[in-house]
Amino acid sequence: MPARSPRSSTPARSSTPARRRPARPATVNHHGIHLLRSGTAVRGLVESAGLGPDSLVLDLGAGPGTLTAPLARTGARVLAVERDPEFLARLERRFGAHPKVRVVAGDLVTVPLPRRPFQVVASIPYDLSTRLLRRLLPDATGGASGLAAADLVVEWGFAQRVCRAVPRDLEAARWGATYELRVVRRVRAAAFTPAPAVDSAHLRIRSRPGLAGRRVRRVLYAMLAEAFRRPDQPARTAVAEVAVRSVARRVLGDAGLDRGVRAGAVPVDRWADLARSVIDLSRRR
Structure with a gap:
C-alpha cells in the first residue's frame, strides 16, 4: 500500500495542439495528494529512524498506512495521525486491534504533540513543511521541544534551503544551529502516485549535542x-x-x-x- 506524500502546488500539465485530439487524460488529482509507493524510500526512512521497543514515533499524515505498518514492525509505539475520513477508516480497519498502533483523527499541524520524547517519520505535504518544522523545532524563546529525531519526506528545494551551511534567514539559522538537518537522499517524483511535478528529499533531523539546557x-x-x-x-x-x-x-x-x-x-x-x-x-x- 502507498504512503501519503507531499502535496504538489504545481501539478504537471501537458499541452496538446488544437488540431489534434488530446489523449485521454490521467486521473485528476483534485486534492493535491501524492502517495509514496517506493519500497526503497519507505525502508530508508524506517531504517534511518533506528526505532526500538521504547520508542514513540508519529506518522503524521499517515494516509492508508504504508509507513505505519513498517514502523509498527520495529516494536515502537506508533501514533498514526490522519484527517481524511476515508484514510482514517482504512487505518482503523488495518490497525484498530494492533497493540502498538493508535490511530488519531487530527491535522498534523494542530494535533497535540506528546509530552515525552518522540520521533517523527512521515511524508509531508509540501505546503505544510514550514509550518510543521515550526511546530516540531524549538521556538525563539529557547524553549525545548519533545522532538528527539525526525525522518521526513519533503520537497527537494525546501530541503536544500533548510540544509544550507550558511542560512539565509534567522528562522533557518535557529533550526540549523539547534538540530543537524541533512539530506539523506533524493526521492524521485516517480516514487509517488500520482507523480508530483518535482522531486522530494529524505530529510534527516537530529538534535545537536550539548544544547538541551x-x-x-x-x-x-x-x-x-x-x-x-x-x-x-x-x-x-x-x-x-x-x-x-x-x-x-x-x-x-x-x-x-x-x-x-x-x-x-x-x-x-x-x-x-x-x-x-x-x-x-x-x-x-
Missing part, C-alpha cells in the same frame, strides 16, 4: 538574533551581546573562526559551538 538555547538565539539583524557586522559583536568582549574573542578562536569574520558568514553549526563555549567560559569566571 534552556540557558544555552537562550544564549544561542540571542547571538543569532543579533547576527541576522546585521549580517555584515563582525561575528564577535554578535557574541558580545551575551558575553564580555574577552570571552567573545576567545570563543571565536576556540571555534576556529577568524576574529574579523562577518556574522552572516558563520556556518550554522559553529553558532552551536559558540553558545556552548560562552556558557562554559562564563561559569569559570
